[in-house]
Amino acid sequence: AQIVAGAFSDRSTHRWGRRRPYMAAGTLLAVGGLMLLGAARSFWPFAGALILVQLFTNSALGPFAALLPDTVHPREHGKASGFMGLARLVGDTGGLILAAQLLTAHGLDGSAARGFHDQRMVLLSAILGGFMLVTMAFTCVAVRERPLASRPEAGIWRIIRGSFDVDVRGNPDFFWLSLSRAVTNLGFYMFLEVLMFFLKFTLGLPDAESRTMQVMLPAIACAAAISRCRNRSSASAR
Numbered sequence: 285a286q287i288v289a290g291a292f293s294d295r296s297t298h299r300w301g302r303r304r305p306y307m308a309a310g311t312l313l314a315v316g317g318l319m320l321l322g323a324a325r326s327f328w329p330f331a332g333a334l335i336l337v338q339l340f341t342n343s344a345l346g347p348f349a350a351l352l353p354d355t356v357h358p359r360e361h362g363k364a365s366g367f368m369g370l371a372r373l374v375g376d377t378g379g380l381i382l383a384a385q386l387l388t389a390h391g392l393d394g395s396a397a398r399g400f401h402d403q404r405m406v407l408l409s410a411i412l413g414g415f416m417l418v419t420m421a422f423t424c425v426a427v428r429e430r431p432l433a434s435r436p437e438a439g440i441w442r443i444i445r446g447s448f449d450v451d452v453r454g455n456p457d458f459f460w461l462s463l464s465r466a467v468t469n470l471g472f473y474m475f476l477e478v479l480m481f482f483l484k485f486t487l488g489l490p491d492a493e494s495r496t497m498q499v500m501l502p503a504i505a506c507a508a509a510i511s512r513c514r515n516r517s518s519a520s521a522r
Contacts, residue, residue: 285339286346291447293347301429303347303354310344311420315413322409344420351427377504383408384497476500 289306296302317336324330349368356364386408452459479499484492 285342286349287447288346288444289343290346290350291443293350295432295435295443297432297435299431300424301427301431303351304424304427304429306347307344307420308424310340310342310347311416314340314344315416316340318409318413318416319406322406324405341416348423351423351429354429355427373504377501379412380497380500380504382411384494387493 289310293302293306296305298305300308314337317333317340321330321333321337324333352361352364352368386404450459480492480496483489483495483499489495
């Protein structure tokens with residue numbers, strides 16, 4: 285979704301610019317999917333809403349990532365990329381803390397506490413959706429884009445097919461960078477997805493959700509420190 289939406293935004297002649305219309309539409313649709321996710325009470329509605337959230341958030345993220353080469357001077361690409369990675373880590377940390385606090389909260393006995401327990405996922409989705417809307421609106425207002433004067437001629441299927449047509453031999457550095465990033469993310473998310481179950485069912489910890497957060501926070505803090513060091517080394521190299 286990121287690759288295809290980014291390719292379509294490359295050819296957009298909207299008066300708002302190439303990226304912002306896709307960012308706004310993708311975020312609004314993703315927030316709708318997020319609220320369906322929070323309101324789901326059975327497996328298939330939850331799974332369907334999760335697919336929508338993934339589809340629409342990534343449709344916004346592709347054009348958003350393209351803002352970096354569009355608006356940042358090439359000499360500052362390394363620094364901007366580092367800050368973007370740092371912001372993502374801050375978001376991961378905040379999301380973990382928020383989810384752990386809301387979804388593992390133990391209220392007092394009574395109807396009010398039971399009502400809060402039933403609505404925690406809706407509340408979490410609403411907070412995340414509100415944050416997405418605020419940051420999307422700020423980005424769309426703060427970033428100035430120059431509309432594309434003319435759209436390159438290409439059919440829809442040709443654009444989609446061309447999005448995945450990478451000249452590996454002509455761009456070996458890009459290929460190895462993409463491959464190494466894919467392997468790194470694969471290992472990280474395989475670890476992340478099974479960590480809570482390992483703590484809960486293998487180690488038998490009673491509060492596995494909170495313990496998962498405690499394990500992940502140092503890992504994210506180390507990644508943030510590495511990202512900061514990369515920013516400094518990139519600046520020194522220039």
